[in-house]
Amino acid sequence: MRKRARLARIKKGGYHGFNSNDFISRMPDDILICIISRLPLKEAATTSNLSTRWRYLWCQTYCLDFDANEKLDKIAVDSKLRVGERPKYINWVNRVTRQHKGPTIDDLRICFDLDKTSKGAIDKWIEFAISKRVQKLELDLLENGEMLRQTQRNYVFPFKIFDRSCGLTAKRPSLTFPKTVSVKETEIKSLKSLFLKCVNVSEDTLAKLLINCPALQQLSIHGSGDLVNVKVSGKSLVLKYFEIVFCFGVKSIEITDANLESFSYLGPGIAIKLNNLPRLDEISIGEGYSGFENNVFGQISCCISHLQILTLDIYRPEENIKFLCFPELPKLKQLILKVGAWDDDSLLEFTSLAKACPKLQRFVIQLIWMSPAKRRRKIRQVAKHPHKHLQLVEIVGYYGRTSDVELAVYFIENAVSLRKIIIDPRYQVLERTPIGNDQLKKEKAARSCAKKQIEPKTPQGVELVIL
Secondary structure: OHHHHHHHHHHHOOOOOOOOOOOHHHOOHHHHHHHHOOOOHHHHHHHHHOOOOOOOHHHHOOEEEEOOHHHHHHHHHOHHHHHHHHHHHHHHHHHHHHHOOOOOOOEEEEEOOOOHHHHHHHHHHHHHHHHOOOOEEEEEOOEOOOEOOOHHHOEEOOOOHHHHOOOOOOOOOOOOOOOOOOOOOOOOOOOOEEEEEOEEOOHHHHHHHHHHOOOOOEEEEEOOOOOOEEEEEOOOOOOOEEEEEOOOOOOEEEEEOOOOOEEEEEEOOOEEEEEOOOOOOEEEEEEOOOOOOOOHHHHOHHHOOOOOEEEEEEOOOOOOHHHOOOOOOOOOOEEEEEEEEEOOOOOHHHHHHHHOOOOOOEEEEEEEEEEOOOOOOOOOOOOOOOEOOOOEEEEEOOOOOHHHHHHHHHHHHHEOOOOEEEEEOOOOOOOOOOOOHHHHHHHHHHHHHHHHHHHHHOOOOOEEEEO
C-alpha cells in the first residue's frame, strides 16, 4: 500500500524529491543516462521506480558492470553454493542485456566463477557487446573470484566473432603475425581495452585480436592455457598496455618494433625478448621464485635507459642477493618490490637496487607474509648513501620485525628529500578468505609497533602515516 501511494504521488508531481519543477527533472535524458551510468548496475535498475519517465532510462546505461563480489565471497566459504548461484548470475546478465535499449555501451564487465560449460551464454554476451560497439570488455571468470582453475576447463575466447562483428573490412596495417590470419575478416573498431581472466586464448586468436582490433590499447591475459610462444610486433599497433599473468604454458614472449608503453609478466622463468620499444617506460615482472634467477635485467636491457616505473615480484628472495650487481636505471622514478616475507630475513639488501636509481622519487615494498617470525637481534646498518630525489617511502605489510624497522630507518637517514613515510600493516594475501580476529589483532599490534619503532626516529618535516 505504501509503495502504491508513493508512486501515485510521483505521478501527480506531488513527491517533493521528483516533482516536475525540480532540477533533476528538468535535465535532458542524455544527462540523466550519464548519471545513471555511474551507479552500480543494481542501483541503476532501481531508478525505474522513480517515475514513468525514469522507467526505461537505466536500460540505456553506458556501463554494464555485472559485479557479484558478495556472492563470490560466499562461494569461497562454501563451494557448494556455486551450483545454484551460477544459473542465477547467467539469468541476471541475460535479462539485462535483453532489456538494454541504448545504441552503445562503454564497458561490459563479467565477474563470476564461470567455465566452458557456460560457453553459449558467454558467446552471446560478447556478440552483444560488439554489436553495441563496446570500448572496454572484461571477462573475469576466475574460480571463486580468486583461484586459477585447470586450464582445460576454461572458457575459450571465440575467434568466430571476427566473422560476425559489425565493423567494416579495412586495409590491414603492416604487421608480423602467423600466416593463418585471414585478411578477409572484419574489424572490431570500437574495442580499446580487453581483460581476460581464466579465458583460453591461442596464439592464432591473439594475432586475430591484434590485427582486427585497430583501436586496441590495453590487453591483459590472465590464466590462459593455450599460449606458448607470444609475439607482438608492428609499428602500426596502437597497443600501449600488455599483460601476461600466470599463463603457465608460455615459453617465450617476443615484443619488437612496437609502441608499447607498459608491459607486465608474472609466471615461471621464460625467454623474454624486448627490442626497439622506445616508448616502453613501465615494466612489471616476476619470474620464478627469486625474480632474478632468469637474468631479468638482461631481458629488459633495451629499455633500461628510459625506464621510469619498475615493479619486481620476488616470491623467495635469494640469500645471495647482496652479491648481485644491478645496472644503473638512470631515469627510474618509481620502484615497487613485492617480496615474500620469510622469517626475519633482512630487507636491507634491496637498498642496493634503490641505490642504482639516482632519480628515484617513490620506493614501495609490499611484504607478502609467509612466515614473518620475529627474532631478537640488533638493528643492522649499511653504508650511507644519499637518495637526493626520494620523497615517498611505503612499507606495505609492516609486521614490526627487526627487518621492517631497519629498512624504514635506512630511508629516514638517507633520503634527504623525504616528505612522507606510509606504513600499512594490513595482511597481504591473495586469497578471498575472510580475515579472522587473530589476524586483526596482529595488525593492531603491528600498528602499535610502528608507532613505537618509527615515530621517535621520524624527523620534523616528514609526515608519518600509519594506516
